Amino acid sequence: MNNSTRLLERAARLGRPVRVALLGAGQMGRGLVAQIHRAPGMEIVAVADLDVDRAEQALRAAGRDDVVRADSLDAAAAAIKDGRSTVLSEGLRLAELPVDIVMEVSGIPDVAAQVAMSCLLAGKDVALMTVEADVTVGLLLGQIAQAGNAVYAICRGDEPAECLKLVEYAEDLGLEVVVAGKGKNNPMRPTDTPADVTEEAAHKGMNPKMLCSFTDGTKTQIEMAALANATGYRIETSGMHGAAVDLPDLAKVLRPKSEGGILEGDKPVVEYVTGDVAPGVFVIARSDNEVVTEELHYLRLPGEGNHFQIYRPYHLASVEAVLTIGEAVLDRQSSFRSTTWSADVIATAKSDLAGETVLEGIGGNHVHGTAYDADDARSANLLPIGLAAGSRLVRDVPAGQALTYDDVELDESRPLVAMRRLQDALIGSGVLTAHPA
Template identity: 35%
Template structure:
């Protein structure tokens, strides 16, 4: 509760935290608009393959042009300004840089950048959940050995869910389920970048701002992003995925404690101690009265009769037994909250959630019949969507992780609805992401329960 004062003290004693931002998309823009007025954070550099896009992001988020006009990193360090570059490697190597924010959204690039940053002695805030759910346990262990922090991004839902789980366990409740809300119908699994805006209903004016990437938003819609985020939560908290993955039941916030409990008690879960994403829409497409589309939740059980009695005495909304309760946060503010992770890593040496072991994975499922010779287009595209699976099941079937389902050529046909195998594609084994994934598959025990 004193993170702000700790950051202020650190700034007074040693200057602001020196941060490098990799990627200049929507999440980065949300962080930048906060960082421009945060004395405790010095954005030394922003790296993006398009420097014009990076400068445009700084401009529209309130940065005066002179603040990001530094001609070099040396000038940025000397003047307190920001240098824009197209080289993530050069930014990672800046002397004295403390924190790297990996916000590219590309799992191959993200794994490489995080690996390099840890080698360079930088703390890593892994906004790139796509990379984290694929190789996070390996990167987290490498960071621990290197004495730096590897952390989820506060403000993004996985970190906020992990915080709720940590609260539950710290105060002594038994965690039953944790997750988030989203807009979901089963038909969305086949959505493509051509159909995504029809489902979302964004206006032409909104789309014209340049912040809306159709593949990224399609990943939110087709279930892939939900699977990715729940795999990351599973690996960070030890909550085991259900064998069937995610069911996306429509659940009103007032019904969380009743719906998000085991089926034998009348709930929707096939196991307790798990992750689940709830839909803001009934299966007929109608909206719930009080949905949790933008928020996160946890459901828990009182361990004693007295604790259950206290629920009743203090107005806790419970299931009919009075033993199951819930807590939820109605919103998450994405990059606007990312400074919490930056400060926590530097002044406390603590992660705002990080992978502990390999509990959950995201497997690639064909959206349509796929033919040998085609090149997969990855997350949010036309060809595959991601599905949550327990790590042992993924390993047993040699499933192709979603993070590797981009830019690889199919070596044989795959039927619509089938889970792709690693044997169905030709993967470049020289990539850092593939090396780390192989290390995870061979060196880290996938936990079952």
């Protein structure tokens, strides 16, 4: 039975639909508000944004004409219980409202992590669209969720979550996954700065820093590191291979060198490719049975030898994010979260950086992200890019060099820094298991 039917049955049983609150009324947030409003069995009842006008516009554009500008949390709660919708500026207090799940669409890892923590400590389900938070402290957040019987998830619709679904599909068929990954939409220019993409960003109606995080490769590195942490798969080489390969050749190229491909080992890895694969996601899986191999070729599953590609040519971002609501509320399942700590995304200097520089974070002028094996990053004391913003360099760092914790003075007042310190300590002590058996 599909989610829509079950959500409608739940609404009939409880006398109300799933109540959803959302933080962030930017482009993605507006799309998600509209999608939730039209989805059967759920309703968008609260939107938080520093720009309350923007939050109200998102609700009204979706079709809600009952928006209440509450002057207190009690007034907001009363509006929701009365069947109306409300807007507020205090996103960290959404967990205190009578809602079933909080969706985060801020795009800011510090905010996303704090929203997740506030919800989980209140026993409230939470789903993030900001995967940058998960790749920084997701193992910690997932553990807190499990301890409190709440659901913590990264939303469906973006490449990591949809690729994970292909992994699960391949595994359910009894195939052995060799590679899981995505096609990269944008060119790979690691030294891009926001000024370099200002004109393109204006043409696309995007924030230059956001576009820069795509073109400098950071977003792809983060997404694939998140996939590694959700699956336990490896980052084989820092930054991944990033092969230029088109769809027909995926299963030829993404296989071990011993079998004619580019991969060094025989353990499952995550990868991105350039070529015509974007905006799709893929899995390369291997059959170890001649009968199954013959059957798959007969059924025309694309492949080469006993390696086959399972491919999805799209991902639908905010449109598919509503699927996470059903999975959380109905099945108490997380669509996607870190279950291991296989990979980390490290801050790498875009140019020669002078000591005393206060670093900008993701999509800024100073650093781009490079995915590393987490054990290697830990051994080398490398600095996660999620912690870079606001850090002060204590010495010069040359272009192309990965930053270490010793290179910076961290802003210890940031909750995200405190969460990462705690996660690292719990991994180090064995309380959090980075590599489950």
